[in-house]
Amino acid sequence: xxxxxxxxxxxxxxxxxxxxxxxxxxxxxxxxxxxxxxxxxxxxxxxxxxxxxxxxxxxxxxxxxxxxxxxxxxxxxxxxxxxxxxxxxxxxxxxxxxxxxxxxxxxxxxxxxxxxxxxxxxxxxxxxxxxxxxxxxxxxxxxxxxxxxxxxxxxxxxxxxxxxxxxxxxxxxxxxxxxxxxxxxxxxxxxxxxxxxxxxxxxxxxxxxxxxxxxxxxxxxxxxxxxxxxxxxxxxxxxxxxxxxxxxxxxxxxxxxxxxxxxxxxxxxxxxxxxxxxxxxxxxxxxxxxxxxxxxxxxxxxxxxxxxxxxxxxxxxxxxxxxxxxxxxxxxxxxxxxxxxxxxxxxxxxxxxxxxxxxxxxxxxxxxxxxxxxxxxxxxxxxxxxxxxxxxxxxxxxxxxx
Ligand SMILES: [Zn+2]
Numbered sequence: 030x031x032x033x034x035x036x037x038x039x040x041x042x043x044x045x046x047x048x049x050x051x052x053x054x055x056x057x058x059x060x061x062x063x064x065x066x067x068x069x070x071x072x073x074x075x076x077x078x079x080x081x082x083x084x085x086x087x088x089x090x091x092x093x094x095x096x097x098x099x100x101x102x103x104x105x106x107x108x109x110x111x112x113x114x115x116x117x118x119x120x121x122x123x124x125x126x127x128x129x130x131x132x133x134x135x136x137x138x139x140x141x142x143x144x145x146x147x148x149x150x151x152x153x154x155x156x157x158x159x160x161x162x163x164x165x166x167x168x169x170x171x172x173x174x175x176x177x178x179x180x181x182x183x184x185x186x187x188x189x190x191x192x193x194x195x196x197x198x199x200x201x202x203x204x205x206x207x208x209x210x211x212x213x214x215x216x217x218x219x220x221x222x223x224x225x226x227x228x229x230x231x232x233x234x235x236x237x238x239x240x241x242x243x244x245x246x247x248x249x250x251x252x253x254x255x256x257x258x259x260x261x262x263x264x265x266x267x268x269x270x271x272x273x274x275x276x277x278x279x280x281x282x283x284x285x286x287x288x289x290x291x292x293x294x295x296x297x298x299x300x301x302x303x304x305x306x307x308x309x310x311x312x313x314x315x316x317x318x319x320x321x322x323x324x325x326x327x328x329x330x331x332x333x334x335x336x337x338x339x340x341x342x343x344x345x346x347x348x349x350x351x352x353x354x355x356x357x358x359x360x361x362x363x364x365x366x367x368x369x370x371x372x373x374x375x376x377x378x379x380x381x382x383x384x385x386x387x388x389x390x391x392x393x394x395x396x397x398x399x400x401x402x403x404x405x406x407x408x409x410x411x412x413x414x415x416x417x418x419x420x421x422x423x424x425x426x427x428x429x430x431x
Contacts, residue, residue: 042086043093047344049083050099055345058368060102068392070430072367072374079423080366081347091352092344099344105372106384111285111339114381119154119252120146120334123245125260125291127159134261138323142330144408148401149331151394152377153254160248160258235263238282238291245289255337258291259330280329283336292333297325297358320412321359328353328361335369338376343369363416364402374398396427 030051038051050058055076061069086092100109124139139157146155241258249256266282268275283290295301299318300310310318332349343350348366351357365373378394379387389395403420406413 043088043090045093045096047086047092047097049085050345052077055368058099058101058345059371060106061371064388065392067430068389068395071392071395071427072371074430075426076346076367079419079426083344083346083348083351084360087356089354089356091342091354091357094354095352097342097344097352100341102368102371102375105340106375109339109341110372110376110384111288111337112379112381112384113153113254113338113377117252117254118152118380119156119250119254120150120337121250121253121256122146122155122157122330123256123258124157124159125241125258126262134319134322141323141409142327144405145327146331146334148398148405150334150373150377151398151401235265235278236260236293238264238266238279241291242282242284242287242289245291246284246287249288253288255288255290255334257289257330257334257337259326260291260293261295262293263295264291264293281333283333285337285339288337290333290337292329294322294326294329296355297322297329323409324412325358325361328358328363331363335365335373338373340369340372363406363413364419370395370398393431396424396431399424399427 038049041048056073059073061073064072083092084090091097122139122142126134143155143157147153241260241264245256245258264279264281265276266279268277278296279293280296281290281292299321328349332353335350340350342352343366345368346366347362348369349362349364350366350369351361353361364370374394375384375387375389378389378391399420403417403424406417406420
């Protein structure tokens with residue numbers, strides 16, 4: 030590597046001095062030692078041609094505002110993985126709202142989601158069920174009592190503050206899993222900057238994320254790998270700090286030991302902070318917003334579910350698992366980089382076998398997943414045109430390796 034090139038990699042970005050990973054670090058993070066030649070090729074050959082380097086972060090981007098360590102393949106297998114086993118191989122998506130009442134998200138939307146998730150998590154079963162949880166209403170009584178200081182500040186900019194994805198907390202709940210590492214409960218998207226909720230500015234009553242998560246924990250089906258709730262209302266958490274009740278808006282929360290997570294897409298709506306009157310849009314405008322929402326939800330739900338497999342934010346290449354601030358919502362990519370793809374494919378293929386010594390028996394699952402992803406994205410009627418082209422190019426290249 031030339032000196033000028035090396036100097037580029039030495040540059041640091043943001044509060045936590047993020048450095049772009051060297052090509053040698055990316056290769057090493059894949060940890061492909063011991064795998065079959067075909068599997069190695071299908072995962073990593075010519076990856077530089079197909080996968081963009083991690084984006085140099087702007088001031089408002091995730092990597093400039095959060096400390097990230099990344100997670101190599103070996104770190105994943107050795108300490109973070111939540112293994113899939115044949116008896117717990119179903120992902121349940123719980124729709125925590127009534128599509129009849131939603132302006133934009135209708136029933137058909139979930140067929141798109143199922144198709145996408147069946148391709149993305151190829152080998153897992155996906156089921157969408159409904160639960161409207163009416164009694165969440167009474168959780169919102171005290172939401173606006175502590176917001177005097179922040180009134181008027183809860184505009185679109187606050188979305189960024191809400192997107193703190195990786196505040197992991199020790200979870201003192203009963204650990205249902207024998208593995209020590211599963212004790213982690215990810216306090217997903219918790220806002221560090223006390224971004225209080227102002228109920229008067231929300232269209233829909235916010236819901237207490239902890240209480241909602243507790244309800245999901247008691248209803249995990251026996252064959253579930255995880256249960257994941259999707260809600261169109263704002264979520265919040267309550268914590269007492271120095272004797273003062275702090276209420277924070279959060280995008281979601283999860284408990285890995287309990288295999289449950291929730292995620293709110295309320296703030297993905299570009300008109301989230303607008304009043305009902307201001308929101309009276311034409312059919313065309315509504316459709317445009319629906320497309321924005323759909324892309325944002327698809328990127329978020331795939332990433333959130335990857336967290337349920339023990340995967341962490343990616344710092345190696347441009348990837349679905351990159352940490353995301355609000356400023357990056359719409360540039361988010363839908364596919365995993367080779368490192369994260371290997372984590373997911375190996376976990377799903379192993380079906381609970383000893384992962385440290387496991388080698389993927391049928392490397393063609395890699396190729397087949399690319400085809401399924403292309404087909405699923407094609408169903409979105411042009412929304413993912415660039416991505417479909419990318420998958421087609423990747424598939425053509427992989428055919429030459431098989
Ligand atoms: Zn990645």
